[in-house]
Amino acid sequence: MNNARSFAIAAFALVLIAMSARTGWASITPQAGRELLAKSAPAIASVRVTSEMVMTIEGREDTPEEEDIELAGCVVHPSGLIVTSLTGMDSATFYQDLWSRFETVDFKFRSDIRDVKVRLDDGSEFHGEVALRDRDLDIALIRPRAPLEKPVTALDLSDPAGLEILDPVLLVGRAGRQLHWTPTAHVSAVTGVLTRPRRMYLLPGSEDWSLAPGLLGGAAFSAEGKLAGVVVIRRLQPIGKEPAESIFVILPAREIQPVLSQVLKD
């Protein structure tokens, strides 16, 4: 089991680093990118999720394994509400997909979140909790467990940019604690516009992702500097005997607003 789990972790890491963007012909200049990064960084947080991964075989639980995941998150409300990738913070989904090919044994994975910690650009930290999950959109909304002392800088969801195929985008994220929560950025381009079942922007795959960690859960901006969406994972459901796969996409910002409203209403 340990070997299999190690393999799964390694494979998950590979998925995280193997899919993303290629630089080159985009029209976002380094200077423009840096300015946009500096402007948006206060609203890009680092989210650290500690969970217990439990594997169940035919209804019998194995000993839980501790998991520690760091990814980026976008502050979307001055109260400290953060949106990030649900799959990115809950790797049980990934393990489940990986083990689903063992058809003769009923393996199930569950991830019980024990702690969520958010670190903001100014170095302040707060403990968070998952306020709402949306599997359709692959987003989790995280709110502070105790009200923050002062409002925090948030991204503006009210006037999102629409993207078309080959449009350049600036992906902005934040690395984890081993990289001192450094803001990260990557210039990429939309390689496809998915319209079914809902609009999402595809990103190209490239080893370049390893140069810019922390982009999952981060924000995507158009060349005009407007927020286009959030980098999340789109799970490709198996058709026939094909295994499930996961790819990185940009979820349009306009999709986030209704979910955010549900949380704010509460």
Added chain:
Amino acid sequence: MSSVVVFPSVRRPAAVVAAVLLLLTSVLASSPGRTEPDPARVQAAIARVLPALVRIRVVTSEFRDGREVKTESAGSGVIIRDDGYAITNHHVAGDAKVLFVTLADKTEMEAELVGTDPLADIAVIRLKGKPGQKFPVAVFGDSSKVRVGDDVLAMGSPVALSQSVTSGIVSNTQMILPDFWWPFNRLTLEGEDVGSMVRWIGHDALIRGGNSGGPLVNLDGEIIGINEVEVGLSGAIPSNLARSVAAELIERGAVRRSWLGLDVQPMLKSSPVKDGALVASVIEGSPAEQAGIRSGDIILKVNGEPVSVRFGEEVPLFNQMLAALPVGQPARFVLLRDGKEQTVEAVPVERERAQPRQREMRDWGMTVRDISLLMARELQRDSRDGVYVATVASGGPADDAKPPLRAGDIIVAVGGEPVRSVADLIRSTESLLKGKEGRVPALVEFERKTERYLTVVRVGQDPLRDPGLEAAKAWLPVGTQVLTADVAQALGLTGVKGFRVTEVFKGKSAEKAGLKVGDIITSLDGEPIEASQPQDFEMLAALVRQKPIGSTAELTVLREGKPMNLVVELEASPKLPREMKRYRSEDFEFTARNITFGDRPRTPSGGEKPVEGVVVESVTEGGWAAVARLAVGDIITRVGDAAVTDVEQLRQALEKARESRASSVVFLVRRGIRQLFVEIQPAWTSP
């Protein structure tokens, strides 16, 4: 190379699966031909031991990731006294929280740990029989008389099977792990080098995970060893060593050994001296050092007895001899140093465990242990004062500190007050948290290698509340399939795109609106549904989810080729398991939640089968529910006489059971299409 050494107790369940696969593959291997022993003698030997042979189920504590975690495993043992004392391995039962023993007549009863000795890997347990109950026993033989080629029987519970016997011959009476395996030629248990004290009886009777602690038996029906390892050959602890250790464990609960603080190695090939034991190292501050023994000395005699350690096989015997010296009484050593003999007297002290037991400090998110003398020396410390951090939980208070505490750090002060032991740390934690809620900052001074650090740890627990809410979305209560081009053509609907209804949920809005299985949905609110390939399967649900809950949707439907419009109210999607109310029972050690729409079995026509109960969501490994085999996904429908339809009723039923302190509580459980009774016997330890 590390994988060649196996302690054959068995973990579950992944380990069981692997072990069974191993077992199956080994069936194909044939054993070499040899003269078979007299069947009558074999039967007689088995008959003498089998009644005393026990299978042991153990719930053990493991310490990792800053926490104490319970796990289940299985091993073997044999009863050696008629009042219920049984011998087994330390690695089977030494860290047991709970022990269950199954006798040869299939009777199961609880047992308790009497004492354990990681250095010899021997533990003794006592069966909790009825008052005055007498048990069948097996007797020890003299392992010093065992010869290579003797017929032997390995008895125990391989892979936790019931009492079983395999046969073979003694292959090696002086089995040690060879230098060739270096650096993997050590078997350590909790810091103790088992091979420094034990020279195994190697044999070829098959043993597997689960045989650990079971007897190796000669054809006179005597225990000549306790099976412990599988290293290509099977390996048993000689009975003479096992018997003496067991006797001391029964008498004192622990083994008292002498310690001098010296290590020996075989004489060098280049040495002109042939007999004696070469002193390799002398621990600083140890009795050996105080007596003036130095590295490089050759020990010629101990208390007048000549010693000879020319080969690795002789090291364990020498160590056994030193360990048996009387504690506190001077021992005379004749040494050869620089070609001259000299005599010194060393006063052995009582040997302590290499590593004191760990303890979970939940308020700190770490596990810790006291510092033994040997640990202090290995850590290059003069003092044993302090608390050794063994493991740290990610995201816990110790890990959150800046700088964070790490495994291997030694806490020496909290809040300016010295911390000399785990007991001190517990006291200072209680004092720190008294009358306070949440986390309390504490200034912590700790050592990391040779440096002294300061950090602030926010001590205390602040468990996360995970409301687990999912975004509420609209739902069309039907099951569907994409109308693929092939299916459309076969139905005479060439060119039509959309979804075919495969199930209409009973009592829901779609049924009320008149939708039927076989209907083809071609548009939603006038918008054509362009689904024609299997990968479009999410399209209808996704369109629906984008509409408000409670709104109506106009569906264009083809029924038997004729178009019609149906207006359906879009319901809120059923709640997911994560969102359901749940109840955690600390007495029974499982969590259950209310049943969801998706949990209930449905008939092909979409009707729900009336299953009422609560769903078991998690079962703590090694907990009482797990021991009784309650499974994740089981639906509990009754507890004792009480019907259970939701977690509130479950709570009431379990609290009633707690009040009555029932010795066992019977759960009626639905598992798939079957029903079974699960009998849980909680400990009722908490108030």
